[in-house]
Amino acid sequence: MKRREFITLLGGTAAAWPLVARAQQAAMPVVGFLSGSSPADRAHVARAFLQGVRETGYVEGQNVAIEFRWAEDQYDRLPDLAADLVRRQVAVIAVLDTPSAMAAKAATTTIPIVFATGGDPVRDKLVASLNRPGGNVTGVTFVAAELGAKQLGLLHELQPGAVRVGVLIEAKFPLNESFVSHVQAAALSLRKQIEVLEAPTGRDINTAFASLAQKPVDALVVGPGPLFNGRAYSSLRWRPTIGCLRSIPCVRRPKPAA
Numbered sequence: 173m174k175r176r177e178f179i180t181l182l183g184g185t186a187a188a189w190p191l192v193a194r195a196q197q198a199a200m201p202v203v204g205f206l207s208g209s210s211p212a213d214r215a216h217v218a219r220a221f222l223q224g225v226r227e228t229g230y231v232e233g234q235n236v237a238i239e240f241r242w243a244e245d246q247y248d249r250l251p252d253l254a255a256d257l258v259r260r261q262v263a264v265i266a267v268l269d270t271p272s273a274m275a276a277k278a279a280t281t282t283i284p285i286v287f288a289t290g291g292d293p294v295r296d297k298l299v300a301s302l303n304r305p306g307g308n309v310t311g312v313t314f315v316a317a318e319l320g321a322k323q324l325g326l327l328h329e330l331q332p333g334a335v336r337v338g339v340l341i342e343a344k345f346p347l348n349e350s351f352v353s354h355v356q357a358a359a360l361s362l363r364k365q366i367e368v369l370e371a372p373t374g375r376d377i378n379t380a381f382a383s384l385a386q387k388p389v390d391a392l393v394v395g396p397g398p399l400f401n402g403r404a405y406s407s408l409r410w411r412p413t414i415g416c417l418r419s420i421p422c423v424r425r426p427k428p429a430a
Contacts, residue, residue, distance in 0.1 A: 201236050204257035204283075206276055207268040208243045208250060217268060243272070247344060250275035258283060267311075270346050273298050277309055285309045290316030290396040291347045316396035317347040320354035323393050328362050334390035336365045340380060342397030343372040351395045 207214055230236040241253040254275040257265055264284045267273045273287040285308055293313050299305035339355055341348045359366050367387050369380040
């Protein structure tokens with residue numbers, strides 16, 4: 173090959189390199205991750221998710237791209253966030269909670285959706301049945317809402333003299349109605365009185381506890397919801413427990429302000 177022909181060929185090949193790189197990047201699968209919480213409150217979950225992805229042979233930025241979408245505890249944002257992932261044509265959507273799963277399912281009937289929720293996916297109409305989910309949605313459930321009665325029963329064993337029991341729930345969280353219903357049903361048989369406390373945001377948790385001064389309770393049960401696994405909840409100043417129970421750690425009273 174003559175020198176001039178070689179240089180021409182080399183120049184043409186070099187010009188094609190950016191096109192090849194873009195084609196390879198476009199072929200990289202994209203995974204969507206949708207959560208109703210915030211990245212700060214779910215940093216440990218995001219790390220575990222990325223670790224699980226790596227264990228299957230995928231490394232973010234090398235052979236897979238991950239698009240994270242966080243609603244920052246504003247559940248009304250989830251439909252738009254889910255629709256954005258669908259527009260980006262992600263290969264699969266991983267969702268962290270029931271509200272996110274509902275939003276993702278409403279956004280697409282073709283993109284696979286994998287959920288991890290605390291509710292009943294059949295009751296919430298995410299899947300047709302547990303053994304045959306059907307459609308494009310599957311995942312795991314921790315049945316947190318259905319554990320309300322069990323939580324109250326265990327609390328009764330720990331502190332049988334507790335008559336008035338507070339139930340702290342995250343306002344607007346979809347599993348609240350079912351959780352409170354199970355607790356109230358168990359309270360009837362155990363002859364306990366239930367006082368429901370709502371905390372719309374992390375800033376309201378202290379306010380909910382402060383209301384107990386007017387309506388004192390003997391023990392406390394905390395319902396499911398991302399709010400109670402976040403920084404606002406874990407950073408509260410605690411007192412010793414008062415015979416309270418929840419599905420993750422035991423609930424403690426906050427210390428009074430100095």
